[in-house]
Amino acid sequence: MPVTTLVSYSVQRVEVMDVEGEVDASLMPELSSERIAALYEVMVLTRVFDERMLKLQRQGRLGTFARVAGQEGAHVGAAFALRDEDWMVPAFREAGAFLLRGMKMEHFLQYWGGDERGNVFPEGVRMLPASIPVGTHMLHAAGLGWAMKKKGERSAVLTVFGEGATSEGDFSEAMNFAAVYQCPVVFFCQNNQWAISVPYHKQSQACTVAQKALGYGMPGTQVDGNDVFAVYRAVSEALENARNGSGPALIEAHTYRVTDHTTADDARRYREDAEVEEWRERDPIERLGRYMKKNGLLDDAGETAVHEEAVGKVAEAVAVFEAMEPPPAEELFAHVFAEITPPLAEQRDRLLRRLEGGE
Amino acid sequence: MARLNMVEAIDQALRQEMDRDDTVIVLGEDVGKDGGVFRVTDGLYERFGEDRVMDTPLAESGIVGFAIGMAIGGFKPVAEIQFSGFVYPAYDQILSHAARFRTRSRGQRTVPMVVRMPYGGGIRALEHHSESMEAVFAHIPGLKVVIPSDPYEAKGLLTAAIRDPDPVVFFEPARVYRAIKMEVPEEQYTLPIGEARVVREGTDLTLIAWGAHVRTIKEAAERLAGDKRCDVEVIDVRTISPFDAATVVASVKKTGRAIIVHEAPQSGGFGAEISAQIMERAVLHLEAPVKRIAGFDTIPPLSKLEDLYQPSVDLVVDEVIATMEF
Numbered sequence: 001m002p003v004t005t006l007v008s009y010s011v012q013r014v015e016v017m018d019v020e021g022e023v024d025a026s027l028m029p030e031l032s033s034e035r036i037a038a039l040y041e042v043m044v045l046t047r048v049f050d051e052r053m054l055k056l057q058r059q060g061r062l063g064t065f066a067r068v069a070g071q072e073g074a075h076v077g078a079a080f081a082l083r084d085e086d087w088m089v090p091a092f093r094e095a096g097a098f099l100l101r102g103m104k105m106e107h108f109l110q111y112w113g114g115d116e117r118g119n120v121f122p123e124g125v126r127m128l129p130a131s132i133p134v135g136t137h138m139l140h141a142a143g144l145g146w147a148m149k150k151k152g153e154r155s156a157v158l159t160v161f162g163e164g165a166t167s168e169g170d171f172s173e174a175m176n177f178a179a180v181y182q183c184p185v186v187f188f189c190q191n192n193q194w195a196i197s198v199p200y201h202k203q204s205q206a207c208t209v210a211q212k213a214l215g216y217g218m219p220g221t222q223v224d225g226n227d228v229f230a231v232y233r234a235v236s237e238a239l240e241n242a243r244n245g246s247g248p249a250l251i252e253a254h255t256y257r258v259t260d261h262t263t264a265d266d267a268r269r270y271r272e273d274a275e276v277e278e279w280r281e282r283d284p285i286e287r288l289g290r291y292m293k294k295n296g297l298l299d300d301a302g303e304t305a306v307h308e309e310a311v312g313k314v315a316e317a318v319a320v321f322e323a324m325e326p327p328p329a330e331e332l333f334a335h336v337f338a339e340i341t342p343p344l345a346e347q348r349d350r351l352l353r354r355l356e357g358g359e
Numbered sequence: 360m361a362r363l364n365m366v367e368a369i370d371q372a373l374r375q376e377m378d379r380d381d382t383v384i385v386l387g388e389d390v391g392k393d394g395g396v397f398r399v400t401d402g403l404y405e406r407f408g409e410d411r412v413m414d415t416p417l418a419e420s421g422i423v424g425f426a427i428g429m430a431i432g433g434f435k436p437v438a439e440i441q442f443s444g445f446v447y448p449a450y451d452q453i454l455s456h457a458a459r460f461r462t463r464s465r466g467q468r469t470v471p472m473v474v475r476m477p478y479g480g481g482i483r484a485l486e487h488h489s490e491s492m493e494a495v496f497a498h499i500p501g502l503k504v505v506i507p508s509d510p511y512e513a514k515g516l517l518t519a520a521i522r523d524p525d526p527v528v529f530f531e532p533a534r535v536y537r538a539i540k541m542e543v544p545e546e547q548y549t550l551p552i553g554e555a556r557v558v559r560e561g562t563d564l565t566l567i568a569w570g571a572h573v574r575t576i577k578e579a580a581e582r583l584a585g586d587k588r589c590d591v592e593v594i595d596v597r598t599i600s601p602f603d604a605a606t607v608v609a610s611v612k613k614t615g616r617a618i619i620v621h622e623a624p625q626s627g628g629f630g631a632e633i634s635a636q637i638m639e640r641a642v643l644h645l646e647a648p649v650k651r652i653a654g655f656d657t658i659p660p661l662s663k664l665e666d667l668y669q670p671s672v673d674l675v676v677d678e679v680i681a682t683m684e685f
Contacts, residue, residue, distance in 0.1 A: 089428075120465050128431070129464055133455050139421060140456065143428020143436075150410065151433065169448070173421030180416055335466045336501050338524035341553060341601035 011211045013222040013254070016229040019282055021290025029233040033297055039080055039228060040292060041306055043072040043285050046096030048310040049105060052318065053095075053112070057263045061322070065112045066093045070226075070258035073284025074190045075160055076100060077231030078253070081239055082158055087126040087148070089141035089159040091134070093190065097160070101127045105317035106324070115327050126155075134195075135161060135168030138187060142174045145183030145248070156184040156242035158235065163209055163252075164195025175216040175250070184242035186235060187213075187250040190225065192257035197270035213250035225255030226284040229291075256282075329355055360542040365535050368510035368543050369399050369475075372517040373437065375547050377407055383521060384429060386413040387422055387439030396441055397477060397536060423449035423474060427457050430470045435521060443478035443530065444487035450495075457526040458501035473520045473527045479571055480622060481534035481669055483662040488533075490659055491570075491623040496528050497600040497632070503527040503552055504600040508573035509535065510543050515550030516597065523552060532571035539574075555603040557610065561592035564616035564679055567607060567633060569596040572620045572670055579675035589683050599629045607633060608640045615646035616682050620670050625653035647685035652678055 017023045031039070050069045056062040068075065071093065079097035082088060088101060098108055102125045110118025111130075119129040131137035141159035148155045165171055166189060178185045189209045193200045206212060213220025221238075223230040231253055238249040256279035260267045267276075292298035298306075333340060333348040340348070363371065377383045385400055385407075391414035394401035404412040415422050419440055426436035440446045446453075457470045480489035497504045505520055505527055507513035513531065520527040558573060559580050566576035573595045580591035592610050596602065611617045617637055619630035630651040637649050652670045660668050 116463055117465055119463055120467050128468060131456075133451070136420075136424065136451060136455060139424025139452065140428040140431065143425040143430075144432045145428070146425065147429050147432020147434055170420055170424060170452075173416070173418040173424065176416050176418065177421050177425045181413075335462045335464075337461070337503075338466075338469070343601050343604065 007214075009211070009214045011208050011220060011222060013224070014230045014234055015224040015227055016233060017227045017287060017291055019287055021287055021292075021294055023229060023291060027230075027233065029229055029236060031229075031232070036292065036297060039076070039232075040285070040288055040298070041310070042080070042096060042100050043076050043228070043288065044306050045099060045310040045313060046072045046076055047285055048307065049099070049314050050095060052314045053109070054263065056109070056318065062109065062113050064262050064264045066262045067259035068093055068095045070279065070283065071190055071192060071255050072096050073228040073287070074225035074231055074253035074255045077228040078158060078160065078188045078235045078251075081232050081235040083155070084124070085126070085153065085155040086239065087128075087141070087144055087155065087157040089128050089137055089144065089157060090130055091137065091161045091165065092130040092132055093162065094160050098127070101125055103127070105314065106320040109317065109321040110324060113321065115324070117327055117331070135165030136170045137161070138165070138174035139170055139177065141185050141187075142178040142181075142183050145178060145185040145242070146181050149182075149184055154243050156186060156239045158186045158188055158239065160188045160190060162195060163189055163191040163193065163200055163203055164198070165189075166209055166212060167203055175213070175218070175248070178248040179216045179218050182245070182247040184245070185248040186238040186242055187248065188235060189250065189252045190255055191252050192255050194257045194261070194267070194271065196261045196265060199271070209252040210250060218248045218250060220250040220252070222252040222254055225253030226282045226287065228284055228288055360544060362540040363510050363543040364537045364540050365507070365510045365513045365531065366397055366399050366537060368514040369517055369531065370401055370403070371543070372514040373400065373403060374406065376518055376521045377403065377411060379547070380435065382434045384411050384413065384434050384436045385439065386415050386426060386436055388415060388417055388441050390414060390439050395439060397533070399531075400439065419445055419449040420452050423452040423457065426472050426474075427452060427460070427470050430472045431460070431468050435471050437473045437475060437521060440474060440476035442488050443476045443492065444490050446474070446476055449474070453496070453502065453526070453528065454499050458499050461525065462501055469524060470526045471524050473517070473529050475517070475529040475531060477533040477536065478530045479532045479534060480659055480665055481571060483665065484533075486661065489665070491621065491654065493530055493599055494623055494627060494629045497602075497629055501525070502600060503598060504530070505552055505598045506530045506532070506570040507597070508532070508570055508595050509539060510541050512550060512595070512597065514543055515548050516552065518547055519549035519552050522549065527552070530570065534571045535574070550597070552598050553601040553603055555597055555606040556595045557592065557606065558595050559591070559593035561590040561614065563589040563591060563614055564618065564682060565592045565594060565607070565610040565614045566618055566620065566675065566679070567594045567596060568620040569599060572622060575670055575672055576620050576675055578672045579679065582672065582676055583679060588680060591679060596633075602632065602636070604636045604640065608637060611637050611641045612644045615644055618650045618652060618675070618678055618682060620652045620675060622654045622669055624656045625651055626656050628653050647682045650678060650682055
């Protein structure tokens with residue numbers, strides 16, 4: 001009666017570029033200078049946009065939103081690996097991915113400013129709107145992946161969520177369904193180590209998020225989430241495997257939320273500044289900038305130019321956003337059903353009559 | 360014309376709609392080889408294969424959430440929840456996602472799907488197999504809630520539900536499944552979602568129900584007519600969301616009296632909504648207070664006490680007489 005080992009596993013962590021911008025050439029993903037420059041520009045734009053959004057929120061011109069500063073390496077790096085024919089199913093902390101996928105900044109502001117019309121993507125952009133309930137949207141990615149596979153498309157789905165979401169039951173169901181039906185889905189966890197005030201060790205006793213993949217029969221890998229090359233490399237590979245019919249994968253981007261959870265949060269209530277400062281030194285944009293300077297892809301003047309260009313683009317978008325008219329009252333009822341039902345038509349008409357002073 | 364029970368009528372509706380439209384996919388627990396625990400999907404697996412009749416992992420939220428993704432991806436999933444008592448893990452997906460996608464994407468992403476499930480008591484079942492919680496679904500904006508009362512209705516309403524561009528929850532009264540057979544046309548047909556049906560015309564009082572209790576109120580009306588007590592109009596609501604107030608109100612304006620019958624708990628049940636609609640639109644036509652005959656606000660009892668819980672023909676007859684004598 002021997003005891004046999006049925007399964008054993010190891011979890012790998014991938015780092016390509018260190019804090020100083022030095023890369024391991026053997027792990028460096030294939031990216032042209034132009035693509036690296038484009039990646040840098042989107043990351044800088046995302047940072048500038050995020051900072052401007054904070055100011056708008058503090059001035060009362062924007063509602064509550066979740067900041068992304070410090071996590072550009074993770075979500076922008078992942079979205080950068082997508083092709084047009086792929087889908088993205090986001091959570092709510094992926095502003096840079098929205099911009100990268102073709103969402104206009106003014107529409108992003110429109111949504112977070114309280115006008116749902118800002119959720120409409122340009123025609124052909126394969127992305128779902130932000131999902132506010134934590135950890136329930138990954139099932140949509142699994143079903144969408146099934147649909148792409150069933151149609152015979154060579155496309156994959158990238159879904160993004162935080163480590164807090166991995167405690168939700170729907171995370172387990174999504175991972176399981178995707179694996180059982182071998183759906184082309186990449187589950188991308190931005191493990192920023194804080195779910196509002198709850199640190200990772202209180203969220204889970206698993207050493208890594210990545211290892212959770214093993215329980216569902218799919219590969220799981222951790223990457224340095226502030227190393228945009230490591231993220232891009234891992235996500236590109238996983239997406240390509242998915243497109244090729246090899247099924248889903250889980251990638252954990254080990255990163256950190258240097259900001260508050262949302263604009264309504266004050267993180268100083270529950271964590272030490274020293275920890276935050278330590279992570280600020282691992283900033284993903286500065287790291288990429290150092291790499292580019294070392295490799296002749298960027299100089300100080302270029303750095304300033306990229307920043308100024310981003311500031312200009314954001315200013316333009318904010319101007320467009322601020323000139324937007326609020327939605328007309330009819331919009332309240334316009335898209336509840338494909339065709340308005342009699343009870344809703346009656347409620348709409350009652351509101352409109354009142355607004356017209358008829359009642 | 361073939362005489363079918365409700366199980367056979369629903370099975371036929373699914374088969375014909377899957378024949379007509381390649382994008383219709385049936386998924387759920389045991390719906391494949393087993394044909395479903397009630398045999399509603401009998402024969403579909405053999406005809407359409409495992410890609411279109413999918414045995415899923417045992418996870419209700421997973422079934423509905425996955426189906427949402429399928430629908431956004433261009434398919435028309437018909438998800439089966441084995442019993443309505445087990446739908447609640449999926450309630451979040453239905454309420455927070457299926458019902459909202461059209462609104463929050465301004466029509467860009469839509470979820471044409473059906474979630475069908477047996478519900479209701481009267482079948483001497485074990486715990487969690489007799490609930491009638493339709494009102495908590497009718498309260499969800501962006502969702503349609505359809506409840507057929509007999510095999511003919513089930514086939515036509517389910518076909519319409521599958522073709523509907525919006526998410527539909529389809530409650531199948533388990534006690535009707537094999538209780539009655541009736542003539543059901545072989546060819547496909549649809550019945551309108553959002554229109555109540557006058558089952559029997561009458562002049563003195565309007566009885567209103569849906570699902571299994573349409574039969575209860577019909578029998579009560581026939582007994583009252585046979586006894587020459589009064590002439591009762593019978594309405595099958597069919598879809599509690601969207602609710603067809605116009606048909607109900609027109610009837611009550613004619614009869615001056617209304618009783619709503621449902622087995623769901625009385626407080627906050629859909630009968631309360633119907634009563635309120637009648638009060639808002641027809642109060643001056645009323646000869647007596649609008650009454651509800653409903654389940655008690657208790658956990659549905661097990662079999663030994665079930666008959667005390669379920670509205671009965673006798674109870675409906677007595678309450679009609681009391682209302683007539685008000």
